[in-house]
Amino acid sequence: MAVNRLLYECLRDAIHDASLPAATRLPPTRDLALDAGISRNTVMHAYEQLVAEGYARGLTGSGTYVAERIPDLAPVRPSQPSLAAPGQAVSGRLSERGRKVVMNAQAQATQWGAFLPGLPDVTQVPHAKLARITARLSRELPPSTLSYATNGGYPKLHQSLAVYLRQARSVICEPGQIVVTEGVHQAIDLITRVLGDAGDHAWVEEPGYWGTRSILAINGIRLKPMPVDAEGMRFPVSSSAKPPRFAFVTPSHQYPLGPVMSLSRRLDLLNFAARHGTWVVEDDYDSEFRFSGHPVASLQGLQPGAPVIYVGTFSKTLYPGLRIAYMVVPPAFATAFRTAQSELYRGGHMLQQATIAEFMDSGQYAAHIRRMRLIYAARRSYLIGLVEQSLGPGWLHPYDSNAGLHLVLALPPGTDDVAIAAAAAAEGVIARPLSVYYLGRKSSPGLMLAFASIPQEEMLAPWRIVARCIRQAVALTR
Numbered sequence: 001m002a003v004n005r006l007l008y009e010c011l012r013d014a015i016h017d018a019s020l021p022a023a024t025r026l027p028p029t030r031d032l033a034l035d036a037g038i039s040r041n042t043v044m045h046a047y048e049q050l051v052a053e054g055y056a057r058g059l060t061g062s063g064t065y066v067a068e069r070i071p072d073l074a075p076v077r078p079s080q081p082s083l084a085a086p087g088q089a090v091s092g093r094l095s096e097r098g099r100k101v102v103m104n105a106q107a108q109a110t111q112w113g114a115f116l117p118g119l120p121d122v123t124q125v126p127h128a129k130l131a132r133i134t135a136r137l138s139r140e141l142p143p144s145t146l147s148y149a150t151n152g153g154y155p156k157l158h159q160s161l162a163v164y165l166r167q168a169r170s171v172i173c174e175p176g177q178i179v180v181t182e183g184v185h186q187a188i189d190l191i192t193r194v195l196g197d198a199g200d201h202a203w204v205e206e207p208g209y210w211g212t213r214s215i216l217a218i219n220g221i222r223l224k225p226m227p228v229d230a231e232g233m234r235f236p237v238s239s240s241a242k243p244p245r246f247a248f249v250t251p252s253h254q255y256p257l258g259p260v261m262s263l264s265r266r267l268d269l270l271n272f273a274a275r276h277g278t279w280v281v282e283d284d285y286d287s288e289f290r291f292s293g294h295p296v297a298s299l300q301g302l303q304p305g306a307p308v309i310y311v312g313t314f315s316k317t318l319y320p321g322l323r324i325a326y327m328v329v330p331p332a333f334a335t336a337f338r339t340a341q342s343e344l345y346r347g348g349h350m351l352q353q354a355t356i357a358e359f360m361d362s363g364q365y366a367a368h369i370r371r372m373r374l375i376y377a378a379r380r381s382y383l384i385g386l387v388e389q390s391l392g393p394g395w396l397h398p399y400d401s402n403a404g405l406h407l408v409l410a411l412p413p414g415t416d417d418v419a420i421a422a423a424a425a426a427e428g429v430i431a432r433p434l435s436v437y438y439l440g441r442k443s444s445p446g447l448m449l450a451f452a453s454i455p456q457e458e459m460l461a462p463w464r465i466v467a468r469c470i471r472q473a474v475a476l477t478r
C-alpha cells in the first residue's frame with residue numbers, strides 16, 4: 001500500500017477512535033515528514049485526502065485541524081499500524097529502494113483537471129486524422145509491426161524525428177542515433193542504467209522534476225541538487241571534488257520555474273562535461289510551446305560531439321497517455337542503447353509509431369503544434385489577467401519566460417504553500433505547491449498553475465478558489 005494511503009488510514013482511524021480529538025491541530029507537514037522519515041509530499045497527500053473526505057479542515061496558512069464532526073466510517077476496518085510505523089510497516093516486505101520510491105512518491109492520484117501541471121489539452125488531439133492513418137497502416141504494414149519493437153523503435157519514425165529535430169530544435173542527429181522510448185521516464189531510466197552505476201553522482205536542478213529524481217534514486221544514483229537562478233542551473237565551473245557522472249537539465253524551459261539556460265552557462269556546462277567525463281542529459285519536454293521571441297535552440301546542437309543526450313516527448317505535443325518519447329544518443333552508443341532497451345523492456349507500439357511518422361511527414365504534426373501554441377498563449381494571457389485582477393501585479397515568478405504549459409506564482413516568503421494547496425484541493429482544485437519540488441531544506445513558496453488544458457471559460461471558477469486560499473494565507477503571514 002502506498003505510504004500516503006497508509007498514513008491517511010492511520011490518521012483517519014486515530015480520528016475515529018478519538019485518539020486525535022475534534023479540532024486537534026495535525027502536526028505541520030514538514031515536521032511530520034521529518035519525524036517519520038517520509039517526504040513532505042506524502043504527508044500532504046494524506047492530509048489532502050482527509051480534508052477531501054471531511055475528516056479534517058485545511059485552514060489556509062494556519063494548518064490542518066481535525067474536523068468538529070466526522071463522517072461515519074463504513075465499513076468497519078481492521079486496526080491499522082500506528083502512525084509512527086509507515087516505514088517499518090512496509091520495510092519487512094519491500095526492498096530498501098522499493099520502500100524509498102514508494103515513500104517519496106510524488107505523482108498525483110488525479111491526472112486531469114484545473115490546474116494540474118504537465119498536461120496539454122488532450123481534448124484537441126486530432127483523433128480522426130490519426131485514426132485514418134492507423135486504419136490504413138494496419139492493413140498495409142507487415143505483421144512484425146505488431147510484434148516486439150527492437151532496434152530503438154520503428155525505423156520510419158527515426159527518420160521523421162531526425163528531420164523534425166534538426167529543423168525545429170537544431171539537434172545534430174542522424175536517424176540511427178534515435179531511440180524511441182515509453183516516455184521520458186523510460187529514457188531516463190535507460191540512460192541511468194546504461195551509463196551509470198550505483199553510487200555515481202548526478203546534478204539535478206533545485207527545484208526540479210520529481211520524476212527524474214525518483215528514477216535516479218531507485219537506480220542508486222546520488223542526487224546533488226544544484227540551485228536554479230535566472231540563467232538556469234548553477235554549478236561550479238572548475239573541477240569539483242567528485243565530478244558528477246550526470247547533469248540533468250531542462251535548458252529550454254527549466255522545470256518548474258521557467259528560465260532559459262543562458263548561452264554562457266550552456267557553454268560552461270558543455271566544457272565542464274567534456275573535461276570531467278560528465279554526461280549532460282537535456283530534457284526538452286515542452287520546448288515546442290514558447291509564446292514570444294524565437295524558439296530556444298537545443299543545448300545538444302551547440303557543439304558537435306559534446307557528451308549530451310537529448311530527450312524529447314510527444315506527451316506535451318500530442319498526449320501523455322500515448323507514452324512515446326525519444327532520445328538522441330551519440331553514434332558510438334546507439335547500438336548499446338537499442339540492445340539494452342530490447343533486453344530490459346521489450347518495447348512495442350510500432351503501429352502508433354508508424355502513425356506518428358506519417359502524421360509528421362504530412363506536415364500535420366507541425367500544424368497541430370502551431371494551432372495549440374496559439375490556444376495555449378491565449379489561455380496563459382487569460383490566466384495572468386485573472387491573477388492580476390484578483391491579486392494585483394507582481395505575482396508571476398521572476399524567472400518566468402513566457403513558455404510551456406504552466407506558470408508559477410511566487411508567494412511571499414514564509415507563506416505555507418502546502419497549506420494553500422491543501423485548502424484548494426479540499427475544494428477540488430489542484431494547485432501544486434512549489435516547495436515540494438525542492439530536495440533540500442531551503443525552498444521558496446509558490447504555486448504551480450497549469451493553463452494549457454483548461455479553456456478560458458472554465459478557468460474563472462477554479463481560479464476564484466485558489467485566489468481566496470492565497471488571500472487568506474497571505475493575510476495570515478503578514
Ligand SMILES: Cc1ncc(COP(=O)(O)O)c(C=O)c1O
Pocket residue numbers: 117118182183184185186209211250255283285312313314315320324325
Ligand atoms: C520536466 C519533465 N520531463 C519529463 C516529463 C514526462 O515526460 P513523459 O510523459 O514523456 O514521461 C515531464 C512531465 O510533466 C516533465 O515535466
